[in-house]
Amino acid sequence: MGKSGAISKEMKRNIRALETETQFSDLKLRVEAISARQDTFKSRIESHQSTLILVATASRQILQSVANTTKKVNELQEWRQNKTVKDGENCEEDIDECAIYEGTHAGCQNNATCENHDTGFRCICDWGYKVSDDKLNPTCVDVDECLDNPCHPGVDCINLPGKFQCTGCPKGYHGNGQICADIDECAAEIYPCSTIPHVPCFNTIGSFHCGDCPAGYHGDGRSCTKRSACDGAPCHPTATCVDDQTSLNPGGYTCLCPAGCGAHFAESVGNLTFPDNGEMPPEQQCDFVISTGEENSVRLYRESSSKCGFNGQS
Structure with missing residues (x-):
């Protein structure tokens, strides 16, 4: 019993030592984890501190800039007040700033009218100008109409x-x-469309247009030309076509042959009379004439003549 009891105590001591060592290892791991977290938190804190320092620096710069601007504004207002307040021991005499600033950059510009009053002056801009948005030195600037x-x-x-x-x-x-x-072109002093024959005129916005030429005429309405019975050259190439409503031709025209040439239908040239041959078309009704000089003894030849347009036909 004594020996086994001694062994049992030794085992207990070993077990307790092992448990202590395990607990120590767990505690060490926990401490290391906490240390790592502290390092992370420290890094984050340092990063935030840098950002806060930058923000604080920028804020100080902005505040300093605002302070400087405010100081300048106050100085300028004080300067203007000292220049515009009433003069004299009791400030009973008003200073005419319009006279003081006339011709300088501090006065009114661009032919503006300067109006003096007790607390300063103001610029009354001419037509086409307006007061600038510069509150420190208001003047008149051009308006872009x-x-x-x-x-x-x-x-x-x-x-x-x-x-x-x-x-x-x-x-x-x-x-x-x-x-x-x-502009009503149709009512203008010079009528833009044809008057003989009359063609109606129609006014439009910014322009006009003429109507059509009447029947028997052709053109664009501004000018109309009477259609001719000679349109299409109905006569012989060497003949002259003349509008003639009394002509025997149903088209209302007459073909005039050149001198030395005659027409086949009944027509006299000097003492020569040509036979009536009205069936021949007008474009063939001019022949070259040869006269024997003897009365009533006329012979008609169709001989070569460039003037009459024939080529050797007899």
Whole structure:
């Protein structure tokens, strides 16, 4: 019993030592994990600290800039007040800033009218100018009227110092470019369409158009030409065609042969009378004439003659 009891105690001591060592190992791992987390938190904190430092620095710079600007504004206002307050021991005399600033960059510009008053002065801008948005040194600047499209549609706007200019009205309109009205060409002093024969005129926006030429005429309506019975050259190539409503030809024309040539239908040339041959078409009714000089003894030959247009036919 004594020996076994000693062994049992030794085992217990070993078990307790093993448990202690295991616990120590677990504790060590936990401590290492906590240490790693601390390092992570420290890194994050340092990163946030850097960001906060940058933000703080920027904020200080912005605040300093605002302070500097405010200081300058206050100094300028104080300067202007010292220049514009009333003079005298009791400040009973008003200072005329318009006279002091006239001709300088601190005064009114672009022919503006300066108006003095007790607390300072103000600029009354001329037409075509406006007071600038600069609160520290308000003056008169040019207005770009073309931004409002003051001209007639289709007319270009040109901005000029203190004014603007519209280019000419489009074709078919009249006016100053800002206001353009349609021209009634049909009512113009010079009628644009044919008057003889009369062709109606139709006014349109910015233009006009003429009606068609009446029957018996051809053209574009602005001018009309009477159709001729000679259109299409109905006569012999060497003959002259003349409109003639009294002509025996049903087309209302007469073919005149050149001198030395005669027509087949009954016609006298000097003492020569040619036989009536009305069946021959007009384009063949001119022949070269040879006269024997003897009365009533005339022979007609169709001989070569470039003047009459024949080539050796007899």
